[in-house]
Amino acid sequence: MRLLTYRQNNQENLGFKYDGKVYNMEAFGKAIGKSLPNSMLEFIDLGLEKAVEIGKDVKHASTGDLSKCEVSQNDFKVLAPIPKPRKNIIGIGLNYTEHVAESARSLDTDKALPQQPVIFCKPTTAVCGPDDYVLLDPKLTKQLDWECELAVIIGKKGKYVENAKALDYVYGYTVINDISARDCRRQGQWIVSKGQDTFAPMGPEIVTADEITDPHNLNLWLKKNGVEKQNSNTKFMLFNVNDLIEDISTVFTVEPGDIIATGTPAGVGAGRTPQEWLQPGDVIESTVEGIGTIVNTVKEVVR
Template identity: 50%
Template structure:
């Protein structure tokens, strides 16, 4: 299933939907039609996060529910709803330098180590950095002139993970989405990345979550990013240096991952700092991050001042 969080008709209450092509199916309306009860909740899940916290059987129950005829009242054209960030993560764990070519370009332009990491390079983004599809990436010219992009596959955790073995790690994944890891390259402080990557709006997230049962191999997905229609990044998740089971095992060895947490798994080559001359985002730009089977996350760059 391709899950979305959306609003409609000016109502700011967020609703859980399933996207099928150009239609969003409202789960609460569908459930009311058939009197279905989702296991683990006692009622229809109201949000994506409700579904994440429910028992795994809830996804199966919704999948079965969606095999039934969908009443017209539950169908909304995608163009008539406003998609939001799928959920607000408890924490976002970023993975740096996780594609070989990105390691090389970062060493050349950002003074990072030219040697391949021997363990995952981890950093964090606060939940306040999250912004949804269509919402602005804020450009504050008083803070940065080097606002950069990174298209990344996002892993949404579905079960509490503590000291998980790699062979069991994918059992803890609820689904997959997109994070655009925005960075103010000139706000790295003593090589620490938190402020550079953690400012408000620096984690565009969405536009949907594809449930794990619908992704046969998360390490075979094309990624790309465009700025104003021009391709800047193009890669595939098979080129990850540390794959998702290794990442979950490494992180959970000392940090509990909880349902709704997000791992941003790293960026392929083609960030703005790698170009000659360097290219950075400015107000008026439109950034589009795409991951196969999930969709395209579009965000305008807007002057914050």
């Protein structure tokens, strides 16, 4: 299924996309005689099996049943799929070989390939939607940068997850742009650089794991003002999704609704010659094959 959260008439709702149209999940449940929630996290809590079941119901639903729950596009805004995660987003740094090299050149990080995943966090308040502004506070940063990434949504609780079984814990996937203020790192700590408000635009939907044949062979790319800046494939990750879930779950328990941003390939602004930084009015398009595109415009904060 392709699941999304949208706001209509000042209310957040859970929807799904089918044949290019958006439908309300709760209303669809009523149409087919099933009780379904109206929030993404509540639906994720039901498990991937329930999503697969409802996906089949959608495909077999009558035109009449679908028409009862189709969402009007009036006063309609797509939000981040999980507008308010329960926990901080789990970020992975330096997870593509060429990005390790460009970071070593431009950001003074270690040039050696990581032997374990580099883990950091982004606060839940960093989340914004697929068409929202990315806020640039010039009193905090002059070096605002982009990072297109595949994000993994966890679907069930796990501790010490075996590598071979790790994908069983994945609920789905979405797109995330790990916005970074390169001049806000503090003695090796990244949260000020990575965790400012709006620094985690994500969406436009969660595509459930049954719809993604191989998360380790997805093209991903980013454009700034229509010009391509990043273009790679998830097969080049140093630590794939299995590795990340195995490692993270040895540190802390993964739970339904957890978000893992799996790292970015080369082509960030800091690694370019000359370096490029995002400016007010810049438009960033982040795309992952099979999932979709998020488009965010940079806006200056005045304070």
